[in-house]
Amino acid sequence: MKFARDTWLIFQRQIQLLLRNPVWVFVGVFQPVMYLLLFAPLLKPALNAPTQAAAYKIFVPGLLVLLAIFGGLFQGFGLIAELRAGVIERSRVTPISRLALLLGRSLRDVVSLIVQAVIITLLALLFDLRVFIGDLLLAYLMLALIALMTSAVSYGVALKVKSEDALAPLMNTVAQPVLLLSGILLPLTFAPGWLQGIADWNPFSWAVDGTRALFAGDLGSDKVWQGLTITAVLAALGVFWAARQFARSVR
């Protein structure tokens, strides 16, 4: 009970600050929108898709997963600013739940990701993308789990390195291969065998496959439950690890 209340308290505060400066939600959505408008039109001929809508069904899920991964991984910067301002230290001398300090922030990141995902989806509707609403909600659940995991990990790493200068290259180094190996921009069905072999070990590639299956309306596909299970387990592990950093860290 106390934990739920504490989480809600931190979440409320973070949302309040986000709403005071909502420009960041839109800055975050800018890059994927550019991909949607300027890159996606190349895909119909490139993928040999029968229609523009079919190409979008492949591309948009990948784009949303990309948004969830990157959006989450870079949340650590905000935490470093809070560390510097002494806000975290001030929280740590109160009896508030350590897990709530983390989860309240990560849940804000999930909400801001879902808002961005809705913006992208609405724009994609203009390009004739059609998705069944139930499938879409499940896809959003997958995205929420990914964002929860990446933002928690980013907070945990931020607590460890405590400096933007270390966090930026670290996150980029992690994010680039993860991105390329998850078939986000183009499906890995085009990949040579060895590349597919490596990608099979990338959990995000399973998440992308699952999200694509949902956008294709293929709810019964094994990829859906596999993707959801993998992301759920990863999210739990990420939160667990980061919560330990919160409980332990000095500053």
Add this chain to the structure above:
Amino acid sequence: MIETRGLRKSFRSRAGRETKTVDAVRGVNLQVAEGEIFGFLGPNGAGKTTTLRMLATLIEPDGGEATIAGADLRKDPAEVRRRIGYVPQGGSTWDESTAREELVLHARMYGIGKADAQQRAVRALEAFQLTEYADRKCKTYSGGQRRRVEIALGIIHEPKIVFLDEPTTGLDPQSRAHMWDEIRRLRSDGMTVFITTHYLDEADALCDRIAIMDNGEVVAEGTPAELKREISGDVVLVGLDLAATPQAAQALDGESYVNKLETADEGGLRLYVDEGATAIPQVLRRLDHAGLELRSIELHRPSLDDVFLTKTGRSLRES
């Protein structure tokens, strides 16, 4: 209120390839009574902040014990947190929030209900004369206003003890005097206040009792008056040319009324005597007799700096 026994903390630091262990705090024993302003005086790097952070549950001690407001620091840090307030040195407010929001949030982090938290915020804003700026963002505040918000945050849950880490560092003289009044007000509200400072005058004027810390250890503890009395008597400063100083030292050393004699690097002597008023004429006669010309003679009561000097061999102003 606070009792510590053998509190220790060391850090490992890495310089190039070798790691070395720095003993930041090496066995601190303290006793702080209820309702006093207790000052922790010492140069930067003496271990004041580390000790304070241990007492405030922010870092775990390597060894030793402490009881804070009746709760055991090692066994029940959660209970300690409920009973103390802590105001960190580097600030604790968020630029984009207002004082009111910060106060309400902070109260609620202690488990206080919303309506109660809001009332407490109103009272705290009033008490710290912040009502006028309550709904402005913290980034628009002056240094003194912001420090007042931070202290208000530290006591919003009415703790028994509040720890203030260098509460006046970086404030202009006027805000500083104002802050002293605020701190005295906390005491008169029945709170025990534990502050760290590296200002001698602050320790002297504000604190009921102080502990002088150097190099991770408490080297002296007592009321400012007691500590100064330990430096028995007065200090006579004799201004001399550098060339004349050794001769003067020779002439005065061994005189019955001089308890201790120190030579200043830039020339001149520092004499610790029982009674300044009677010592000065004798010093003058002795130097005149030796044919030495003096530039000035000054009597002053021992300061905390003299205490620091006799305990550590260094002046706090130099370190």
